[in-house]
Amino acid sequence: MTDTNTPTYRPQTELVRGGLARSAFAETSEALYMTSGYVYETAEAAEAAFKGKDPRYIYSRYGNPTVGMFEERLRLLEGAEACRATSSGMAAVFASLMCQLKAGDRVVASRALFGSCHYIVTEILPRYGVVTTLVDGTDLDQWRDALKPGAKAVFLETPSNPTLEIIDLPAVCDLAHEADATVVVDNVFASPLLQKPLELGADVVVYSATKHIDGQGRCLGGAILASEAFVKDNLVPFMRHTGPSLSPFNAWLLLKGLETLDLRVTRHCQNAFDVASHLETRNGIIRTLYPTLASHPQRALVEKQMSDGGSVVSFELDGGKDRAFRFLNALKLIDISNNLGDSKSLITHPATTTHQRLSQEDRDHLGIGDGLVRLHVGLEDAEDVKDDLTRALAA
């Protein structure tokens, strides 16, 4: 349980110490409580706990001390009223939507979504009578049209994967709130450090903690941050009874990940900008996409809502799939992997991996051509990453 008398600290301090709840052993580092259940002194104590009269741990599907420390640390960083951790990013996305929707409701979502998020809003929700409207996230007229009364929730991702398009968060949140819709933002690409959706008007923020929060490619995890009321009335009942809970072990890894998040994300951004600037000067590349490049089509909006560009750089090679595959296969340092947020640089060909399920028409519409590659720039020396890219481009 957190001590409400502690002063408030700056974000980097909260990342190291926020949520720390020491046991009677006075350990320095956060304890790992590998337990599924808890015991009661008396039958009366068990009864009181189940009646909700004694706020304590009852069962790890509902809550666990290590998971609780992770939730509290992330909550302090995000500046949210409440946080619940989940077993993966997709569990967070699904729970954040499912806990508030019912048959007959309508969801408005941006078209450029992470593949599994796209599947949830276009395939799973409609099976339960939820209607989905997809819009081009950068087109406010489409949002305005779709956000007529009756829209219950908005789901969007900015910057988008893999083309790094930016959605105007304050503008979309205003339109959504006029229609009484709840705005859920998937903030994975920005990480909790570079963009603050709640301050920009969103109601719910979701993360795949698998990405930058773990940051070392070790485990899956996720989180949902929102108001106390949303968490208490919608999320907790849904999660308690459906069980997308985070394991204490993974929570412990993610807690330790948060301690170095600021250091790592700062370096990811420096390296990514360096690499993106380098790619812009190379022959054989049609376009390089990175939020803080002067050439980004929405540079002004980036400036308004993000404090830096993140770890992902996407670029389009001249020559389509053959050229892209030859390039990927010639890399020696950068690994071919569809993951991101890792300390290692990872690269993927979205058209044949993360976005292969989309129709050709949808991929064309989203600008995911056969020559497009998505690079997550890791924590290696940026010069080595650039050398690897230059060598492979010449292959």
Ligand SMILES: *Cc1c(COP(=O)(O)O)cnc(C)c1O
């Ligand atoms: C990875 C990712 C997810 C899903 O997270 P998992 O932890 O893999 O379940 C959702 N949204 C975005 C933007 C992601 O990058």
